[in-house]
Amino acid sequence: MIAWRYLRARRAEGGVSVMTWISLIGIALAVFALIATLSVRAGFRAEFVDTILGANAHVTVYSAGDVNGNGQLDRSIPDYTEMAQRIAAVPGVSRAAPLIKGQVMATMNGRNAGVEIFGIAPADLDSIPRIAQPLDSMGDIANFSSGVAIGSGVARELGLVPGDRIKLISPDGVKTAFGTSPRVGTYDVSYIFTAGRYDIDRTRVYMPFTEAQSYFNREGAADEIEVMLDDPEAVDDVVPAILSAAGDNAMAWTWRDASGSFLRALTVEDNVMFIIMSILVLIAAMNIVSGLIMLVKNKGRDIGILRTMGLTEGSILRVFFICGAFTGIIGTLVGLVLGVVFTVYIDPIFAVVNYVSGGGVWDPSVRGLYALPAKLQWHDVLSAVSLSLILSFGVTIFPARRAARMNPVEALRYE
Structure with missing residues (x-):
């Protein structure tokens, strides 16, 4: 109840700061970018493999x-x-x-x-x-x-x-x-x-x-x-x-022999892109720390009063942890919705981008495929959501512990 009251309070009343809104938007965009990137990479790999298997021999047998x-x-x-x-x-x-x-x-x-x-x-x-x-x-x-x-x-x-x-x-x-x-x-x-x-x-x-x-x-x-x-x-x-x-006297050449190095390169690129996008999520989550520290500073008198009334350190920690975690949850959900919508409607979105830019954004002679593919895989979505929530909850603990350990005497000394 206290955490929800703090989240609903206006800034003039010492409520959620602008930094918290920035962190919420940052997490949403980072999760959106992570899901969109993973979906495009999965779609590109699936389309590439499908064209290999659908128009070429799976195994070619020839004579030595x-x-x-x-x-x-x-x-x-x-x-x-x-x-x-x-x-x-x-x-x-x-x-x-x-x-x-x-x-x-x-x-x-x-x-x-x-x-x-x-x-x-x-x-x-x-x-x-x-x-x-x-x-x-x-x-x-x-x-x-x-x-x-x-x-x-x-x-x-x-x-x-x-x-x-x-x-x-x-x-x-x-x-x-x-x-x-x-x-x-x-x-x-x-x-x-x-x-x-x-x-x-x-x-x-x-x-x-x-x-x-x-x-x-x-x-x-x-x-x-x-x-x-x-x-x-x-x-x-x-x-x-x-x-x-x-x-x-026979020898064999498989589709993996022909395209194995490219597929391995795609796997390495998938891992690298996930790491890079994870860093963006971490940067966005770190903004929660700034917003929560400002909230703790604004609510110093409240913390002192609550402690003198008998509220425990654990209760204070939970109040501010809920404030920070709520920001991470909302940002993650918004990013999830944006990422899923982008993946499902990637063709019309890309058509608009291509039209606005005057065409020629996607060159099939370079990329091999005629359009930008995307494939929504739920394990990719789950990994993106889990990563965002874990980082958001993790960084929230530190300012929440600081609030819980605040000395009520120091908090109320000049009040």
Whole structure:
């Protein structure tokens, strides 16, 4: 009751000071920033991993290679059908598909772009989540067997729409008496997809497997086996069985091998950002000390009277602890609401920011993703709220103890 009376008192009556209001606003903003940062980092990581797993092989199986008659290392897989069937039978493997890969130049109406060709069977392409169910698409994936499927970035760069014809030029073509002649092929664009990753949409072109074999001179062979798993997170447990089924000369490259360093960097950055934001919460909580010390000084006479009336040190401590803790609780709740609202409505908020700044705030060519993602995880919210409350309660104890230990004689000497 006494603490609530002090909190409701006007400043002229020796109530809560401006410093307390500043600390309340500071804690609210710090908790908001902590929740927003953790949510954006979690969303970025989830979106990045989803695009990796949704448009790329979880495990790539390739041959260690054999030296052919010309003394060159040949990494092609001649028995790709049998190898793919053996790998597909491994528990935990959802699909195993032979693949042809190569880098070529795509051209259309004087525009050029470097692209990467993925030769894959139509049925296997239809099972790739980010390609078969993309963020956006044009054309029909059912027509893939009679043309090629290209990323939206390639289509935008070359000015293509479904039904246009794209010319692919490979420098590694037919060998003649006058040297190697570039291989040129023209194909109908049957399907345009947006996988959600700028680097995929900007460089990837899918071609029917048999056509890719002919184009890259891989008749009767495949470059690698693309393996998709039921649980991509368990890739390390499945790889030994996959290699055993593939054969002695097989090697594997997982999605973690390809992106593990980036994911580890994200984890380190998450920890660093949490520490930095925690320091901001601590700074905001320290303002409670200033406001509470001023409140104790203003209420010195009241403390002396209460002590002479028989109020114990513990009771005085609880009065001022409640005053400080209440500030931390209110600030934390306000910051919690702001952080959750920001995370839930991040798209319209970011659209307004982008509009006010004139656009170009988020560059997908640099960040890889087309929008700023956010994912609200309750353990992040719980850690932010717990941190704020612990710090707020902790710093409140010191000025509250000072008030409790105040000598009533000294407090009333000049009254």
